[in-house]
Amino acid sequence: MGEAGGIEQQQKSSDKTMSTDPNDYTIIKEGEAEILMHAKNEVFYNKTQVNNRDLSIAVLRTFISKLKEEHEARNNKRMKTPQKVSEEAYSGNVEEAATDIPVSRSPKSNGECDAKAEPSEDDPQETVDLTEGKGQRQVKPPIVLEALAASGLRAIRYAREVEGIGQVVALDNDKASVEACKRNIKFNGSVACSKVESHLADARIFMLTHQKEFDVVDLDPYGSPSVFLDSAVQCVADGGMLMCTATDMAVLCGGNGEVCYSKYGSYPLRGKYCHEMALRILLACIESHANRYKRYIVPVLSVQIDFYVRVFVRIFTSASAMKNTPLKLSYVYQCIGCDSFHLQCLGRSVTKNNSVRYLPGFGPVVPRECSDCGKKFNMGGPIWSAPIHDQEWVASILANVKSMKDRYPAYDRISAVLTTISEELLDIPLFVSLHSLCGTLKCTSPSAVMFRSAVINAGYRISGTHVNPLGLKSDAPMDVIWDIMRCWVKNHPVKAQSPDQSGTVILAKEPTLQANFARAVASLSKAQAKKIARFLPNPEKHWGPKVRAGRQITSKHASLLGPHVINGINNHEEGDEPEAKRQKTDNHNSPSCQEV
Numbered sequence: 001m002g003e004a005g006g007i008e009q010q011q012k013s014s015d016k017t018m019s020t021d022p023n024d025y026t027i028i029k030e031g032e033a034e035i036l037m038h039a040k041n042e043v044f045y046n047k048t049q050v051n052n053r054d055l056s057i058a059v060l061r062t063f064i065s066k067l068k069e070e071h072e073a074r075n076n077k078r079m080k081t082p083q084k085v086s087e088e089a090y091s092g093n094v095e096e097a098a099t100d101i102p103v104s105r106s107p108k109s110n111g112e113c114d115a116k117a118e119p120s121e122d123d124p125q126e127t128v129d130l131t132e133g134k135g136q137r138q139v140k141p142p143i144v145l146e147a148l149a150a151s152g153l154r155a156i157r158y159a160r161e162v163e164g165i166g167q168v169v170a171l172d173n174d175k176a177s178v179e180a181c182k183r184n185i186k187f188n189g190s191v192a193c194s195k196v197e198s199h200l201a202d203a204r205i206f207m208l209t210h211q212k213e214f215d216v217v218d219l220d221p222y223g224s225p226s227v228f229l230d231s232a233v234q235c236v237a238d239g240g241m242l243m244c245t246a247t248d249m250a251v252l253c254g255g256n257g258e259v260c261y262s263k264y265g266s267y268p269l270r271g272k273y274c275h276e277m278a279l280r281i282l283l284a285c286i287e288s289h290a291n292r293y294k295r296y297i298v299p300v301l302s303v304q305i306d307f308y309v310r311v312f313v314r315i316f317t318s319a320s321a322m323k324n325t326p327l328k329l330s331y332v333y334q335c336i337g338c339d340s341f342h343l344q345c346l347g348r349s350v351t352k353n354n355s356v357r358y359l360p361g362f363g364p365v366v367p368r369e370c371s372d373c374g375k376k377f378n379m380g381g382p383i384w385s386a387p388i389h390d391q392e393w394v395a396s397i398l399a400n401v402k403s404m405k406d407r408y409p410a411y412d413r414i415s416a417v418l419t420t421i422s423e424e425l426l427d428i429p430l431f432v433s434l435h436s437l438c439g440t441l442k443c444t445s446p447s448a449v450m451f452r453s454a455v456i457n458a459g460y461r462i463s464g465t466h467v468n469p470l471g472l473k474s475d476a477p478m479d480v481i482w483d484i485m486r487c488w489v490k491n492h493p494v495k496a497q498s499p500d501q502s503g504t505v506i507l508a509k510e511p512t513l514q515a516n517f518a519r520a521v522a523s524l525s526k527a528q529a530k531k532i533a534r535f536l537p538n539p540e541k542h543w544g545p546k547v548r549a550g551r552q553i554t555s556k557h558a559s560l561l562g563p564h565v566i567n568g569i570n571n572h573e574e575g576d577e578p579e580a581k582r583q584k585t586d587n588h589n590s591p592s593c594q595e596v
């Protein structure tokens with residue numbers, strides 16, 4: 001950190017002297033953890049992030065069981081074939097780690113830990129555990145770095161609630177937060193004291209000096225994680241997990257394209273899909289940092305919920321696999337006059353005689369003017385256009401959540417989100433909004449079931465998306481989507497519009513397919529058919545992002561965070577409005593895109 005950073009930190013620290021009077025504190029309970037909160041908002045805490053913490057716990061539990069499965073599979077293979085550990089194998093807690101680990105992998109007797117605890121002879125860093133006699137490697141409990149820990153609530157929950165978790169290291173560069181974290185560790189008793197360590201450190205420096213040492217790195221910053229990504233991708237062990245939140249939705253959703261480019265290296269677009277695009281921009285950015293170190297990511301779960309995005313990616317090292325990265329990235333062409341968008345992949349591969357060559361993608365995939373309405377295109381990206389979830393993981397996470405319902409305070413919300421995610425089409429980046437299509441044509445809306453049926457009857461796939469109850473993902477090309485709408489309008493005519501309107505141009509063409517709106521079997525999602533909740537309303541008044549610790553809520557914040565502003569589009573259930581003659585509104589104006 002430069003001089004300015006040092007001064008800022010001193011300032012932060014001297015401003016906040018912790019009270020020793022117990023009456024100044026209230027106890028906040030979440031899951032198994034209890035934290036002491038001071039009345040003056042000294043240390044960051046946001047109650048609504050319980051969804052974020054619950055999801056992370058569910059992913060951690062699944063991560064641990066997957067590691068065991070992977071190890072069993074490798075052990076079995078090893079028994080059968082001579083040893084050769086795959087480049088992609090998880091190495092974080094089975095192979096010998098770097099020797100200079102300044103944090104402990106073994107439990108401490110209390111929560112007080114020095115920032116530079118060296119490994120002792122009693123605490124060997126040898127991570128390969130050869131079970132006597134059997135010669136098999138055992139999985140060591142994964143160690144977690146909560147790089148931006150604030151009160152320590154998350155770290156303490158991980159330690160107390162995730163069976164089989166190893167040491168949890170909680171960092172913060174704010175002295176008051178570290179004091180609070182240490183106090184909270186003690187307050188939470190022996191398990192927290194033995195497993196959670198709190199350190200005052202700049203997360204970026206700590207992560208850079210602990211390369212590949214943590215099985216899990218959790219980044220949960222105020223706003224953008226961009227400044228932490230380069231060191232975070234280096235800190236995760238091979239096959240380990242990076243969990244990362246971004247709350248700067250205004251930036252990621254296109255409110256400030258140039259700021260997004262400077263932070264994430266990608267240009268956002270203001271389409272209805274902007275929340276999914278935000279996830280894909282973040283993933284592309286993490287991949288780009290990983291690539292610098294011959295590493296690449298495999299997303300297991302990517303969620304846009306409440307006012308932020310959160311991604312869970314595994315990180316592997318492989319110079320050869322990394323060559324596939326351009327095949328997983330695309331530019332997005334968004335028509336400025338209608339809903340049509342098209343993806344252009346950055347690269348392609350050609351396989352000849354068992355060898356693969358990597359080449360630039362063919363382009364452009366679009367003419368200069370939109371073939372549907374004649375207007376120009378904006379170009380955004382590059383975005384991550386490969387799958388953003390691993391459906392096997394999603395199924396395991398959801399099964400875990402359902403089997404431990406009582407242990408997730410945000411059960412209703414996270415199970416609804418995971419249920420919707422479990423039905424998303426994996427190979428379809430972005431989506432159209434039925435209401436927006438109708439807004440372009442100024443027509444009434446078919447029900448979602450009718451529209452889905454028409455797409456399925458035309459021979460294509462369609463699914464919902466967890467980021468928007470009105471969004472529909474489909475492999476149907478845009479001309480097919482418009483043909484379906486043209487057929488709809490033939491039976492539900494619209495008033496004449498001026499000839500230069502995009503809707504008029506689209507409707508002037510005759511459809512080349514005859515849409516069939518008869519109800520198709522798969523037109524309802526499985527969850528809908530079983531009446532399982534897929535979207536839930538926001539939980540309470542004044543729900544949303546919180547200001548930085550220590551800052552007072554002003555009228556500006558109140559106007560930004562007010563429930564009417566925040567309870568935006570995400571609360572509509574699919575197809576709940578029969579008429580869709582609404583004005584076209586950009587999601588980036590929705591409050592969940594606002595950063596505080």
Ligand SMILES: C[S@@+](CC[C@H](N)C(=O)[O-])C[C@H]1O[C@@H](n2cnc3c(N)ncnc32)[C@H](O)[C@@H]1O
Binds near residue numbers: 053149177203
């Ligand atoms: C949003 S809060 C974390 C909330 C916490 N993860 C939770 O679940 O309650 C972000 C924290 O990051 C800390 N922080 C910001 N920059 C940092 C840096 N460079 N190194 C370490 N901590 C930092 C802040 O002091 C703040 O406490």
Ligand SMILES: [Zn+2]
Binds near residue numbers: 335
């Ligand atoms: Zn167009």
